[in-house]
Each structure stands twice: as C-alpha cells, then as structure tokens.
Amino acid sequence: MDLAELSDRQEITDVITAYTRAVDTSQWDKLYDVFTEDAVLDYRPTGGPSGPLSEAIPFIRNLEGFTVWQHLIGQIEITFDNAERSSAKAVAYFFNPMVAPAPDGGSNTIECGGYYRHELVRTENGWRSRHMVDDLIWSR
Numbered sequence: 001m002d003l004a005e006l007s008d009r010q011e012i013t014d015v016i017t018a019y020t021r022a023v024d025t026s027q028w029d030k031l032y033d034v035f036t037e038d039a040v041l042d043y044r045p046t047g048g049p050s051g052p053l054s055e056a057i058p059f060i061r062n063l064e065g066f067t068v069w070q071h072l073i074g075q076i077e078i079t080f081d082n083a084e085r086s087s088a089k090a091v092a093y094f095f096n097p098m099v100a101p102a103p104d105g106g107s108n109t110i111e112c113g114g115y116y117r118h119e120l121v122r123t124e125n126g127w128r129s130r131h132m133v134d135d136l137i138w139s140r
Contacts, residue, residue: 008085009078011127012120016092019116019129020071026064028057035129036121042133045114067107069098073116088127090118112139 015034022030031053035041041056043049048059063069074093081087095113102108114137118129 005080005085008080008088008122008127012078012088012090012118013076015120015127015129016073016076016090016116016118019132020073020094023060023063024070026061028061031057031060033125035132036123039128039130039132042131045136046134048134063098066098066100066110069096071096086122088120090116090120092116092118110139113137 018030019034022028022034035053039053040050041053043056043059049055072095074095076090076092078088078090081089092115093113094116095111097109097111100108100110115133115135117133117135119131120127120129
C-alpha cells in the first residue's frame with residue numbers, strides 16, 4: 001500500500017464521517033458535500049425512501065423528533081474497484097443511540113446498528129458517495 005492509497009482511504013473515511021456529522025448536527029446542507037449530484041440514498045431498510053438527496057433529507061430530518069442522537073462509526077472496509085482507484089466501495093459499521101421524550105416527562109433511549117454501504121467516486125472535488133444504503137441490522 002502506497003501513500004496515495006493511504007490518502008484515498010483516509011479521504012473516504014472522512015466522507016463517511018462528514019455524512020454522520022452532518023446528520024448528527026442537523027447541518028443538512030453539508031450533505032451536498034458528501035454526495036454526488038446524481039447520488040441515490042436508499043433508506044428502504046429503515047422504512048424510508050430510495051432516491052436523490054432532495055428526497056432523502058426530509059426523511060432524515062425525522063430524527064428531529066428525538067432530543068438527541070449520535071452516530072458511532074466502527075470499522076470501515078474499503079475496496080477499490082480498479083487499479084486507478086477512481087471508484088470504491090465502503091462498508092462502515094454504525095451504532096446510533098437516540099433519546100426520545102417519554103410521556104411521563106422522562107426519556108427513552110432507542111438504539112440501532114447496522115452498516116452504511118457506500119459506492120464512491122473520485123471527483124474534481126475529492127471523493128463523493130454516489131450511492132448509499134442505510135442497512136439497518138438491529139434495533140432495541
């Protein structure tokens with residue numbers, strides 16, 4: 001592995017981090033720096049839509065019904081699709097606790113976990129995700 005590949009791997013990791021930070025801080029416009037203009041975000045495993053970012057953002061904003069939420073990203077597997085490293089796939093494990101207000105004035109914590117599956121391309125503005133699946137595996 002050479003320095004250029006290490007740099008690509010770090011940049012891809014940064015894209016995944018930028019996605020979760022934008023969501024966790026409700027900075028919805030920052031999602032446009034994560035995805036290509038023609039990206040498809042697939043939230044069907046979580047009961048949401050599959051479509052462009054303009055359709056995904058209203059679904060993601062459902063998190064605003066919680067008082068707090070936070071992603072924790074675990075291991076990230078990155079595989080490049082070709083020798084030029086112009087495209088790649090990444091699977092990132094996630095854990096996402098969310099706190100909801102309870103009717104009695106307290107709170108309830110909901111936890112979920114799964115994989116963010118990204119297909120990424122190198123663009124003139126750096127790596128961007130062109131397809132993402134929110135692959136929810138469990139919740140409690």
